[in-house]
Amino acid sequence: MTLPTPRRRPQSVTAAAVEDIKRYIREQHLRTGDPLPTESEICERLGYSRSSVREAIRILSTLDIVTVRHGHGTYVSGMSLEPLVNGLVFRTVLEADDSLGFLGNVVDAREALDLSLGAELARSVDGETVEQLNALVEKMRERIAHGEHFAEEDQAFHRLLVSRTANPLVRELSDAFWQVHDEVMPLLHMDVVSVADRQRSVEAHQAIVDAVEKGETEAYTAAVREHYAPLRSVIEARV
Template sequence: MALGQGAVRPVVPEPKAARQPLRQEVVDGIKAYILRNKLRPGDPLPTEPALCEALGASRSSVREAIRILTALDIVEVRHGHGTYVGRLSLSALVESLAFRGLLSPDDDFQVLSDLVEVRELFERGMADRLVASLGEDQIERLQGLVDEMRAGGSGGGDGFVETDRAFHTLLLAPLGNDLIGQLSTAFWDVYVIVAPHLDVFTYEHEAATIADHQRIVDAVRDRDPAEFAAALADHYAPVRRRIAEARARR
């Protein structure tokens, strides 16, 4: 039917297929700007009008691109201050893996097993370097974390988890490899989020866990990479067993 004079024409949304390339083009343009100018985490990005002009994009397109990049931790919006290069962490990976584990528990016992295997691979695979590189101050800090676990008694809970996580983070610190450190922490975060929902994460073997950590510290103090690797293998074995038992109960 023809529209009468003065009638308002319906707004036809732009096809999604047409919007996608433009959005991705702006996202890629901002990433290219960061790389081209060799910006580092915390460095400021141009203002929104400047980005619009530089990329030849509308304000809405730039804002949408910034939202996408913020979710990926590539940029950070500080309200009232501006937009900055983000921490470039693996938070998006953590969110994706954790959601997958929560969404499909029947399929993702294997994901948990893989995460544990990768964490163990980082630590055991670097046994020689870690034992040689950990300084006396770091060893004492590791011992302090074990003492903290022991002082916590049998209560378990979030405090024990955070101490355990700090222990393994410190263990890998001498490598000076940010990627390994971030991946290990990301896999730990996913495990802590997903495992309780799969009835895997328990504190029933807490005394044995503390003993395993003490054995790891003792091996480092003795500069014994073979014992260090063996202690790690024994430390991760119960985790693998609990995953297998939980899978069998499903």
């Protein structure tokens, strides 16, 4: 495999190595699971030291651009949105003076994304999916009856719902925002939710299912807004 000739190096040697390896992946049209050259090959062709290449690979691995399989080599990763999730969680907690405001922004983003899917979901959600969604809502009710939270069922519900959209990036973003929301809540001591609010949330989930089953986009919009209303109330009460 031919490696690109190194260009003018910005800022630091490691930063340059990161950019050159990324450029190689692009120019060679590598896809998820494809192998990169060995560490020694990268060093020889690009003129970097072994330590600089190792650090560059470590950074690219952290960004989920490559995956290092010890004893096997380095491969192009599936490039999930995990770095985005980690960054948003850290930013929310770090900006203590406006953490609640930023959480509100995350809720706004989740709601906007959900609302944008109404027409498509009304067309694409089939009977089998409706049955599965109803089963998850019933599990939520059981959780409440036992005094338990239903985060696992909630995530499964939203993953299943957006799985019916044709846009894979929307599916990934939806789950990424859900994870940010879920991880930030306990860090801001907002994970204690009243039984009444949990019940209200469950009924909003049920209304979402009913709306997409009937193909009623206006009802879907109202149900989505109702779904996020309790959380908005909690945030507004603490701002």
